[in-house]
Amino acid sequence: MKTTLFLLPAAIALAACASEQASSQLKTARSDYREAKNSPASQLELVALDEAQQALEKAEAAHAEDPGSYQEKSLAYVASHRARIAMAKAGEADAKLTVQEAQERHQQYQTALLEAQRAALEHTSKDLEQERRARLEAEKRTAAAMASLEELGRVQQDDRGTVLTLSGSVLFATGESELLPTARQRLDSVAQSLADFDSDVTFKIEGHTDSRGTDEFNQELSRKRAQSVADYLVSRGVDQSRIQTVGMGESQPVTTNDTPEGRANNRRVEIVIQDPDQLRNPMPQDQSGIPDDR
Amino acid sequence: MHAVKVLVPVIALAGCGSAELPRAAVADTEAEIVAAQTVGAENHPRAALHLKQARDQLASALKLAEDGEEELARMTLERARVDAELALALTREAEAERQARLTLQEIAGAEAQQ
Numbered sequence: 001m002k003t004t005l006f007l008l009p010a011a012i013a014l015a016a017c018a019s020e021q022a023s024s025q026l027k028t029a030r031s032d033y034r035e036a037k038n039s040p041a042s043q044l045e046l047v048a049l050d051e052a053q054q055a056l057e058k059a060e061a062a063h064a065e066d067p068g069s070y071q072e073k074s075l076a077y078v079a080s081h082r083a084r085i086a087m088a089k090a091g092e093a094d095a096k097l098t099v100q101e102a103q104e105r106h107q108q109y110q111t112a113l114l115e116a117q118r119a120a121l122e123h124t125s126k127d128l129e130q131e132r133r134a135r136l137e138a139e140k141r142t143a144a145a146m147a148s149l150e151e152l153g154r155v156q157q158d159d160r161g162t163v164l165t166l167s168g169s170v171l172f173a174t175g176e177s178e179l180l181p182t183a184r185q186r187l188d189s190v191a192q193s194l195a196d197f198d199s200d201v202t203f204k205i206e207g208h209t210d211s212r213g214t215d216e217f218n219q220e221l222s223r224k225r226a227q228s229v230a231d232y233l234v235s236r237g238v239d240q241s242r243i244q245t246v247g248m249g250e251s252q253p254v255t256t257n258d259t260p261e262g263r264a265n266n267r268r269v270e271i272v273i274q275d276p277d278q279l280r281n282p283m284p285q286d287q288s289g290i291p292d293d294r
Numbered sequence: 295m296h297a298v299k300v301l302v303p304v305i306a307l308a309g310c311g312s313a314e315l316p317r318a319a320v321a322d323t324e325a326e327i328v329a330a331q332t333v334g335a336e337n338h339p340r341a342a343l344h345l346k347q348a349r350d351q352l353a354s355a356l357k358l359a360e361d362g363e364e365e366l367a368r369m370t371l372e373r374a375r376v377d378a379e380l381a382l383a384l385t386r387e388a389e390a391e392r393q394a395r396l397t398l399q400e401i402a403g404a405e406a407q408q
């Protein structure tokens with residue numbers, strides 16, 4: 001190999017001296033060999049390039065011995081082909097290398113993509129877990145608040161929300177809208193329970209009277225009583241922005257006004273607890289559970 | 295098919311002993327021609343040209359040997375051999391380049407969808 005490498009420049013130099021007699025085949029062989037030597041074959045196909053070089057040396061030797069001979073032309077033909085074989089093999093190797101590199105890059109891309117997806121999934125999973133825990137905590141707080149409300153008065157569900165009914169006789173003297181001292185202790189407990197609800201839950205305080213007295217008087221009395229309860233709850237820490245008051249007068253009795261017991265039940269304050277989640281997803285009225293789209 | 299055709303005169307020549315072409319060299323050339331055919335050299339214009347030259351020169355070599363032109367026959371056989379090798383190399387190069395283009399397109403398509 002070293003010998004041939006050493007001899008080739010000398011052979012080419014000798015040939016150059018007699019270049020006028022070099023056959024076209026030999027000139028082509030020299031050109032093809034130079035091209036192969038400057039191509040990727042010099043990196044990728046050393047064996048094939050060496051075979052081309054040896055073939056060219058034989059052609060040059062034949063030329064030196066008998067310029068323009070059939071042997072020179074035939075060997076030059078072989079040398080030219082050997083150079084082109086080396087280039088074609090290098091082309092094949094280069095193409096395969098390109099595929100290999102592209103596949104490796106694609107594999108890295110896929111790995112990075114999977115890693116990103118895994119990280120995103122993990123992140124989402126953590127978010128969902130935090131949300132689930134927060135929801136559980138909120139549900140626990142709501143359940144505890146509801147349980148405590150049930151100790152303070154009658155609790156029922158209707159289309160307005162959860163309704164806590166406080167007896168008017170416990171809260172107010174007849175015809176008055178100022179809270180009785182004994183009412184304050186009960187309302188302290190109510191305030192504490194209301195504070196346990198989520199911050200997006202609001203409270204509507206409705207005052208109701210029996211039918212004795214004029215409508216105007218009862219309307220005004222019920223409004224003032226609702227406002228008294230609201231003011232007290234605010235003084236006990238319930239956020240004012242969450243409270244709405246309304247006087248209903250005698251318009252919505254829960255029972256007859258013809259008996260003392262009935263009138264006592266109609267004199268009341270109702271605290272309607274309005275949970276946006278509950279209002280958004282009310283229990284279906286239709287037992288089939290199929291929503292009415294009309 | 296051509297390789298099969300040329301086998302008959304080779305065997306005939308060997309039988310009568312009138313040629314000095316080395317059997318191994320002829321067999322190697324025929325094997326290169328078959329290999330080039332097998333990988334589809336006839337589907338690539340440049341490779342197909344060299345494949346034809348390989349077949350023609352192999353036939354010429356055998357004829358020269360039959361005529362007693364031993365040296366010319368040997369050189370012609372060598373030329374047939376390199377033409378067959380070149381046909382094979384050019385076909386493999388073209389197929390590898392086609393495969394590379396296909397793979398790169400597939401990868402680009404897959405990455406574009408992701």
